[in-house]
Amino acid sequence: MSIDGSWYLTLAAVLFTIGAVGLLVRRNVLVMFMCVELMLNAVNLTFVTYARMLDDIGGQALVFFVLVVAAAEVVVGLGIIVTIFRRRAGATADDLNLLKG
Amino acid sequence: MSTVLLAATKVDLTVFVAAAVMVLAGAIGVVVSGNPVHAALSLVLTLFGVAVLFVAQEAHFLAAVQVIVYAGAIVVLFLFVIMLLGVDEHENVRRDPLRAQRPLAVLLGLASLAAIVLLAQGTDWVTGARSVAGAASGPGANVEKLAESIFTRYLLAFEVTSVLLVIAVVGAVVLARRSGEATEDEPEEAGVGAPAGGPKGSTT
Numbered sequence: 478m479s480i481d482g483s484w485y486l487t488l489a490a491v492l493f494t495i496g497a498v499g500l501l502v503r504r505n506v507l508v509m510f511m512c513v514e515l516m517l518n519a520v521n522l523t524f525v526t527y528a529r530m531l532d533d534i535g536g537q538a539l540v541f542f543v544l545v546v547a548a549a550e551v552v553v554g555l556g557i558i559v560t561i562f563r564r565r566a567g568a569t570a571d572d573l574n575l576l577k578g
Numbered sequence: 579m580s581t582v583l584l585a586a587t588k589v590d591l592t593v594f595v596a597a598a599v600m601v602l603a604g605a606i607g608v609v610v611s612g613n614p615v616h617a618a619l620s621l622v623l624t625l626f627g628v629a630v631l632f633v634a635q636e637a638h639f640l641a642a643v644q645v646i647v648y649a650g651a652i653v654v655l656f657l658f659v660i661m662l663l664g665v666d667e668h669e670n671v672r673r674d675p676l677r678a679q680r681p682l683a684v685l686l687g688l689a690s691l692a693a694i695v696l697l698a699q700g701t702d703w704v705t706g707a708r709s710v711a712g713a714a715s716g717p718g719a720n721v722e723k724l725a726e727s728i729f730t731r732y733l734l735a736f737e738v739t740s741v742l743l744v745i746a747v748v749g750a751v752v753l754a755r756r757s758g759e760a761t762e763d764e765p766e767e768a769g770v771g772a773p774a775g776g777p778k779g780s781t782t
Contacts, residue, residue, distance in 0.1 A: 479587075479590050479634070479635075480590050480591065480594045480634070482703060482704065483698075483699075483703045484594065485594075485631065485635070486698060486703060487695055488598050488601065488602075488631075490691055490694045490695055490698075491602065491691060492601055492602070492605055492624070493691075493694075494687045494688070494690060494691040495602070495605040495606060495608075495609060495687075496605065496608075497687055497690070498609065498683050498684055498686075498687035499605075499608060499609035501679070501683035501686075501687075502609065502679075502680050502683050502684075503609065505614060507614050507617075507656065507659065507660060508608065508609075508614055508617050510656075511608050511617055511618065511621050511656065512608060512609065514621060514648075514652070515605050515608060515621070515624060518624065518625065518628050518648075521628065521640075521644075522628055522631060522632075525631075525632055525635050525637045525640065526635060527704065528635075528637065528714050529635045529636065529637075529714060529715075530703070530704045531704060531706065531707075531708045531709070531710075532708050532709050532713050532714050532715050533708060533709050533710055533711055533712070533713075533714055534711055534712045534713065534714045534723050534724060534727045535710060535711030535712070535727065535731075536714075537637050537639075537640055537714065537720075537724050537727075538711065538724060538727045538728050538731075538732050540637070540640050541640065541643070541724070541728060542732075542735060542736075542739055544640075544643055544644070544647055544648070545739045545742070545743065546739070546742065547648075547652070548647060548651070548652060548743075548746075549742050549743055549745075549746035550746075551652050551655060551656075552655070552746045552747065552749075552750045553746050553749050553750055553753070555655055555656070555659045555750075556749065556750040556753035556754050557753060558659060558663075559659060559662070559663065559753070559754055560753050560754070562663045
């Protein structure tokens with residue numbers, strides 16, 4: 478008998494929480510982006526766990542789409558970060574206050 | 579719940595515990611390491627741990643894709659950007675720019691974690707119809723069942739995904755295209771989003 482799904486779900490919840498706290502705490506935009514990846518991975522783990530618990534291949538198909546969207550997100554996000562860094566040296570999100578009144 | 583965990587075989591238990599330790603250690607490493615390169619390497623650890631957990635749950639194709647796409651492509655892209663921009667200097671993670679933001683963030687995180695776990699436990703973790711999009715277990719390879727599901731039931735979503743990828747590639751090229759000698763004190767010009775051959779891009 479394999480491990481009960483609730484343990485995987487709890488692990489995924491912990492991983493999501495760590496990612497969310499890291500997103501709130503860190504100031505480096507690249508590390509914030511990595512924390513978003515942590516949260517996406519936690520959601521993927523939840524999907525795969527539910528696919529097993531409900532014996533449903535749809536959960537795994539959805540993880541496939543999440544992977545593709547995450548790849549596209551990383552490409553565009555890093556492009557934006559490169560464009561921002563080309564104009565200013567700072568690596569912190571607090572410095573990006575151009576829209577502030 | 580612990581009796582259920584102990585009922586699992588020793589191998590399953592060992593694999594789960596080892597992968598969980600990898601995942602959590604990597605995640606904590608991403609959050610606490612001051613150097614972005616170390617954070618990216620910790621991210622690789624987490625992604626491998628998640629891939630192991632995928633294998634343990636018979637999602638073999640997704641585990642392979644996880645290693646190839648995430649650990650092989652996305653993290654390398656992160657490292658490329660870190661090296662390219664030279665932002666690998668140490669960030670002082672001890673400094674708290676906003677007073678009391680850090681304890682509040684941890685507190686909120688713990689509260690949401692408790693809410694998720696308690697709510698899921700209250701509903702016995704899983705409810706609803708089973709095998710709606712097809713069975714995940716049974717005879718046949720995992721990749722066959724996944725492919726059949728993607729190319730029949732989710733065909734439209736698959737095609738839209740390909741369009742999304744093309745848009746992302748075009749967007750990245752437009753964003754990363756060097757638009758003249760942009761300096762830091764120069765005012766925002768339209769060259770970043772302008773089509774190729776713009777007034778600034780054509781001068782170089």
